[in-house]
Amino acid sequence: MSEVKVSRTGGLLGTEEGKTFSWDKVRQVANPEIVIAFTLFTILMVLAVFGHFLQTHEPMQGDLLKRFTPPGQEGYLFGSDHLGRDLWSRMVDGLQWSMACALTANIINLFIGSTLGLLAAEKPGALRIIVNQFVYTLQSLPGLIILICVVVVVGQGFMTLVLTLGLLSWVVYMRVIYAEASSLFQREYVQAARLAGVSRWSIMFNHVLPGVRASLFVVFAFHFAGLLIAESALSFLGLGAPLGVPTWGNMLAESRQYMIRAPWMLIVPAGAIVMAVVTMNLVGDGVASLSRKKGRSIDV
Amino acid sequence: MVKTVVRIDDLRLEFLSQAGPFEALKGISLEIGEGEIVGVVGESGSGKSVTAMNLLQLLPRTKINVPTGSISVLGHDVQAMNERQLQAIRGGEISMIFQEPMTALNPVLRVKNQIDDVILRHRHVTPKEAEQISLKLLADTKISDPQRVYESFPHELSGGMRQRVMIAMAFSCSPKLIVADEPTTALDVTVQAQILDLLKERARDTKTSVLLITHDLAVVAQLCDRVYVMYKGEFVENGKTSDVIGNPQHVYTRALLNSLPEGKAPKSRLATVSAAMLEGNTGEVIDEPIESVTRIARTGDTILKMQGATVRYPKDYNFFGRPVSFHTAVDHVNLEIKEGETLALVGESGCGKTSLANAVVGLNLLSDGAILYRDKNILDLNEETLREIQIVFQDPQSSLDPRWPVWRIMTEPLTVGKSPGKSELRERAADLCEMVGLENSQIDRLPHEFSGGQRQRIAIGRALSVRPKLLVLDEPTSALDVSVQAQILNLLLDLQDEHGLTYLFISHDVSVVKHIADKVAVMFQSKVVEAGDSDQVLTAPTHEYTRTLMNAVPSLNRAFAA
Numbered sequence: 001m002s003e004v005k006v007s008r009t010g011g012l013l014g015t016e017e018g019k020t021f022s023w024d025k026v027r028q029v030a031n032p033e034i035v036i037a038f039t040l041f042t043i044l045m046v047l048a049v050f051g052h053f054l055q056t057h058e059p060m061q062g063d064l065l066k067r068f069t070p071p072g073q074e075g076y077l078f079g080s081d082h083l084g085r086d087l088w089s090r091m092v093d094g095l096q097w098s099m100a101c102a103l104t105a106n107i108i109n110l111f112i113g114s115t116l117g118l119l120a121a122e123k124p125g126a127l128r129i130i131v132n133q134f135v136y137t138l139q140s141l142p143g144l145i146i147l148i149c150v151v152v153v154v155g156q157g158f159m160t161l162v163l164t165l166g167l168l169s170w171v172v173y174m175r176v177i178y179a180e181a182s183s184l185f186q187r188e189y190v191q192a193a194r195l196a197g198v199s200r201w202s203i204m205f206n207h208v209l210p211g212v213r214a215s216l217f218v219v220f221a222f223h224f225a226g227l228l229i230a231e232s233a234l235s236f237l238g239l240g241a242p243l244g245v246p247t248w249g250n251m252l253a254e255s256r257q258y259m260i261r262a263p264w265m266l267i268v269p270a271g272a273i274v275m276a277v278v279t280m281n282l283v284g285d286g287v288a289s290l291s292r293k294k295g296r297s298i299d300v
Numbered sequence: 301m302v303k304t305v306v307r308i309d310d311l312r313l314e315f316l317s318q319a320g321p322f323e324a325l326k327g328i329s330l331e332i333g334e335g336e337i338v339g340v341v342g343e344s345g346s347g348k349s350v351t352a353m354n355l356l357q358l359l360p361r362t363k364i365n366v367p368t369g370s371i372s373v374l375g376h377d378v379q380a381m382n383e384r385q386l387q388a389i390r391g392g393e394i395s396m397i398f399q400e401p402m403t404a405l406n407p408v409l410r411v412k413n414q415i416d417d418v419i420l421r422h423r424h425v426t427p428k429e430a431e432q433i434s435l436k437l438l439a440d441t442k443i444s445d446p447q448r449v450y451e452s453f454p455h456e457l458s459g460g461m462r463q464r465v466m467i468a469m470a471f472s473c474s475p476k477l478i479v480a481d482e483p484t485t486a487l488d489v490t491v492q493a494q495i496l497d498l499l500k501e502r503a504r505d506t507k508t509s510v511l512l513i514t515h516d517l518a519v520v521a522q523l524c525d526r527v528y529v530m531y532k533g534e535f536v537e538n539g540k541t542s543d544v545i546g547n548p549q550h551v552y553t554r555a556l557l558n559s560l561p562e563g564k565a566p567k568s569r570l571a572t573v574s575a576a577m578l579e580g581n582t583g584e585v586i587d588e589p590i591e592s593v594t595r596i597a598r599t600g601d602t603i604l605k606m607q608g609a610t611v612r613y614p615k616d617y618n619f620f621g622r623p624v625s626f627h628t629a630v631d632h633v634n635l636e637i638k639e640g641e642t643l644a645l646v647g648e649s650g651c652g653k654t655s656l657a658n659a660v661v662g663l664n665l666l667s668d669g670a671i672l673y674r675d676k677n678i679l680d681l682n683e684e685t686l687r688e689i690q691i692v693f694q695d696p697q698s699s700l701d702p703r704w705p706v707w708r709i710m711t712e713p714l715t716v717g718k719s720p721g722k723s724e725l726r727e728r729a730a731d732l733c734e735m736v737g738l739e740n741s742q743i744d745r746l747p748h749e750f751s752g753g754q755r756q757r758i759a760i761g762r763a764l765s766v767r768p769k770l771l772v773l774d775e776p777t778s779a780l781d782v783s784v785q786a787q788i789l790n791l792l793l794d795l796q797d798e799h800g801l802t803y804l805f806i807s808h809d810v811s812v813v814k815h816i817a818d819k820v821a822v823m824f825q826s827k828v829v830e831a832g833d834s835d836q837v838l839t840a841p842t843h844e845y846t847r848t849l850m851n852a853v854p855s856l857n858r859a860f861a862a
Binding site: 187188189191192193194195196197198199202207210211 | 661663759
């Protein structure tokens with residue numbers, strides 16, 4: 001068995017350059033939690049990318065003769081809804097829609113939040129005060145209500161949703177990056193670099209940013225789950241995707257009337273939401289534990 | 301016939317790690333008699349702390365394997381005892397003083413809870429009586445206001461106070477044996493002197509045996525009756541302190557004593573342990589001293605001048621956020637350094653030397669006064685000239701980015717304003733490695749793969765990459781072992797010789813300062829109380845504080861005092 005070197009200062013992730021991947025390292029850190037998390041995540045990704053090939057029916061096409069078919073019968077994997085549309089195929093479509101929306105919004109959030117976090121953490125001064133006050137204000141506003149207001153005013157649609165979520169939900173990134181970067185900017189090697197005359201951008205990019213990489217991954221995963229829920233909530237209220245587009249939230253909304261008669265109409269989208277959110281949370285946990293510091297051995 | 305308090309016989313100990321068992325102790329035998337003060341001296345990694353922890357069975361039993369050896373403490377075979385039996389003797393018959401008083405004392409409990417706790421556990425007294433005993437113990441440790449200290453939290457006390465509390469706790473149940481693991485390493489020199497004297501006095505008064513673990517031979521010289529010298533898990537030499545220090549038999553002991561700057565010709569090359577251990581040693585006494593290269597300071601014009609330099613930090617703020625009162629860290633300091641010279645700034649913690657050093661490099665702004673580099677105010681210098689002043693920090697662990705490979709760390713200053721290619725940088729890094737005594741093949745490695753001394757070399761290499769003229773060194777060897785310190789001091793002297801560097805050397809270690817400095821300035825509570833030629837200041841000081849400082853420094857000669 002080759003000798004596995006795990007850094008004393010960091011865990012597996014967010015450590016250094018020149019690190020080579022090795023299956024030994026994977027074996028060392030793989031515990032049931034992480035394995036399950038990444039398996040589920042892979043399934044989710046496969047469905048998201050290749051879902052179209054796995055759909056059994058046309059998601060928007062309803063067969064009025066086959067309404068409320070229970071799951072497993074007549075070729076409907078998850079059953080059919082009140083219009084005879086295949087729930088499995090609709091669920092896959094919903095997955096793609098929700099994932100695309102959440103992913104794009106997440107990326108926008110990441111850029112806005114990290115940039116502001118880094119700038120505020122760099123040195124005390126006017127910028128730090130302004131950014132902090134701005135963030136406090138934003139944090140004090142009720143997120144969902146704002147989203148609802150914006151959508152009511154601007155109208156529904158994919159881009160609206162993405163932009164609204166993207167421009168308003170970045171606070172968590174800013175807070176996490178600000179906290180971590182603040183401590184990193186105080187490190188002696190940053191001072192040494194400053195003394196040597198290294199530009200502030202170089203310091204931010206080459207010294208501090210690699211240090212917050214691990215936290216960024218973790219926040220990305222957890223925030224993804226949050227955005228999925230936000231999008232579902234809005235769709236449920238009828239403010240997300242336009243009617244008819246099969247997102248999970250819409251499917252939930254439609255299922256309300258028929259809950260007793262065809263409970264699978266409720267269980268399928270609800271279950272899907274739960275699965276996706278739990279998966280992303282587990283992935284976040286997994287990434288966090290991979291980047292945790294290893295315990296010190298006894299000093300001789 | 302002196303009773304034996306501790307007897308260790310041929311003890312071997314292995315740590316069970318992922319990479320296989322690691323032999324920490326390779327068959328050691330030790331004996332402590334009643335009322336004796338015995339020292340175990342060695343460098344980091346030698347196994348001395350393991351020995352101490354093992355006496356009290358404080359190491360996790362599942363992680364170690366003891367193939368052979370017996371430990372008998374006060375007649376008990378501690379390895380055969382279970383946790384309950386051990387708890388009965390820990391604190392009662394044996395007690396321990398740890399290195400870091402802050403982490404050894406519980407920060408959320410008042411001192412009184414902690415001392416009384418120990419007393420009530422082992423002695424059958426009422427809480428009221430325990431309080432009286434505690435207060436008497438605190439008074440015995442020469443604390444001037446025992447009642448106040450008794451009621452305080454640990455963070456309200458200074459380091460020296462906390463260590464006195466620890467000593468009081470250690471003596472509280474009249475133990476037969478006290479194990480002290482580097483009890484004064486974290487303390488200032490003057491405080492260290494007081495604590496050591498106190499420990500010796502109390503031990504003699506109560507006829508308690510003491511096992512003192514330390515890396516500092518001078519401390520051993522001052523305190524211990526007998527000493528064991530430890531190297532890589534083995535005792536290479538033992539005997540009466542005056543014998544071991546005055547007439548060392550083993551190669552390692554000789555090398556250790558030779559690598560101490562104390563008593564050597566100033567600016568001479570110090571012997572290093574690795575050199576001695578490599579020379580196919582047969583345990584023979586090597587009598588000829590390693591060639592001493594004495595250097596004459598090549599001095600020129602004044603390169604750095606501090607005029608009335610003052611650094612103030614804001615203390616209290618008013619309602620609008622404006623500072624209303626200040627703490628003066630550096631108070632109107634006037635100093636001069638000539639080119640090619642080494643000026644040492646000596647003082648204890650909190651005296652302002654680091655603040656002054658930071659001001660020289662530009663990490664702090666002066667609140668008053670000016671610092672002139674080659675007769676120009678450093679605030680007016682252009683970037684290129686500013687780069688002629690570089691700094692080496694104290695802690696090699698935190699001053700290097702743990703994510704960067706060494707070549708990148710060393711050449712970072714060269715990337716300012718220009719973008720040299722990667723291969724060019726790697727070449728330069730290889731050159732720098734050679735300059736500071738590292739192997740070229742190491743340039744792709746990360747900091748954590750190096751030892752402390754090597755990391756400090758990397759830091760020095762980084763400082764040298766831009767060819768500075770003035771190097772500020774903030775306690776560069778304080779975090780290093782004695783033998784490694786010797787290597788770094790040799791390196792610094794060589795570099796100064798080759799490149800005509802000027803050093804501003806900050807330290808609290810007087811023997812190091814005596815070895816490499818031409819001029820010395822002593823700082824006390826933000827002022828420079830004495831400055832002048834190093835010979836004059838260190839051997840014939842005029843200021844009272846300097847005299848206290850010099851007297852407090854533990855010296856090997858104390859071994860021969862009565």
